[in-house]
Amino acid sequence: MGDGAATIDLGNHLSESLNGKVLAMHQWLEQNRFEGLKDIITAYSSLTILYDTAFIKNYYQPSAPVFEWIKQRLITAYQQSGDFVEGTPVRHRIPVHYGRENGMDLDALARQKQLTPQEVIRIHTAKVYRVYMIGFLPGFSYMAAVDDQIAQPRKDKPVAVPAGSVGIAGSQTGIYPFNGPGGWNIIGRTPMELFNAQAENPVLLKAGDEVVFYEA
């Protein structure tokens, strides 16, 4: 990733075990921080670190390029971290107002899937979803996997989406923390606040958490 970032990619697919390993590496790196580590981005199946190349060069004085030194750190994190983060995941219950003005795409999605809107809601609320990653926007959660019966590719063109909108894109489901353009199929909206800059903990959902939706 250039001369100031490095990615360790565990495989290009969405799997709970790969994501578990990514989060375990994140935790290990947080507990075994090195000087010059600036940031860690966790994604579905990869972990990226941003580092201060010049600082590391002066501080640790590696004989090889700093990138080689970083690579060794990442390999060590891979080898020494567990397969998943220990402990019980945090579980959130999230109320959703489905359909009508809150879920502009619910009826169309139901028609295409040859279901009634009520069946889509029943299927969407029947599962416990895992938060795989937070990205795109502050606090935007990528959760999976929705049942194949309601999986639907994202729309061709993004439209204006209000904060709290709950959407489906492929086998993913997620919640928009802000008003803005979005291409996911919007089936409902939650009154819960996903992001609050002034709170001590600005982001409600974290990677590794579990989410259950229920009809408000």
Add this chain to the structure above:
Amino acid sequence: MSLTIIKPGLLDTIQDLGRFGYSSWGINPGGVMDSYAARIANMLVGNEPGEAVMEIHFPGAQILFEQNALISITGADFTPTLNDDERITTWRPIVVRRNTLLHFPKWQYGSRCYLAVHGGFCVPRWLNSYSTNLKAGAGGFEGRKLDKGDELPFKENSIYFAGLLKDSREYQPLNWRVDTGKTYQLPHEILFTIGHEWSQLTHTSQQDMMENNFTIHPFSDRMGYQLRGVPLKRQQTTELVSSGVSFGTIQLLPDGQLILLMADHQTTGGYPRIGHVISSQLPKLAQLRPSDSIHFSMIDIPTAEELLFSQEHELSIIQRACYDHLNQLVC
């Protein structure tokens, strides 16, 4: 101790070197686009390099200094002017008298300039940074761009500079300025290291990327530069799951065009990462404008690191020189 925005500019925000440590919450580092210019702006006025600065786009704000201030302006040249017609130079410390108006009547060069004041701007930190995150509406000055009537206080002074003002003058430039060396030379020649999906490009597209020029499209901002050029192709179009990206990442869009991620990029992305602009050239890239063209050349990571170290070495010399000059002045 403060300044007031008399007339707002296109996009003027408070920034520092970025908000690191929160990417896993989707909160991007942000920060200044041109960290070289911002760091030197601070050094010139005796601040730590990471102090808050004002990043100014053209047309820039009209700014009234309510108190005497030691300031510097670096980066782009928008003809910084005091009161009616006192043009001041960039990359140089200047003492300005209270009730002086700073404005930017004419574009000369670059995309964004940096205003630093001695002491720094007194704004609250959000998540350990002064940078403005417009998406989150937090950080910097009330989480937004600066607007008419905004009053930005300065932090405490440690240098007594008012004595440098001559009786009859509204301002006094100090007698040294920074030479930016190689940093902005060959503005259109951009070096990159290959990205994870580089090898997925067809052989022809790999050659096309380096043999052709790419033009910066008007839809370019602090988030990213959209490029227009010969469309590039991948050998196979496997879908990618989203993964981390950074400032300087070059992504390939589905239509074959490239996008360069800049300071306000999202934390993750699902487009193929063709390459990464090397760190020491991000300042140069930050000063390019829509319709400018870019020619890419590939280098390896060890060489990119060496270029960065030599730029950092130059910055440390500049920092020491600024410090010594200011010290002599006040002793």
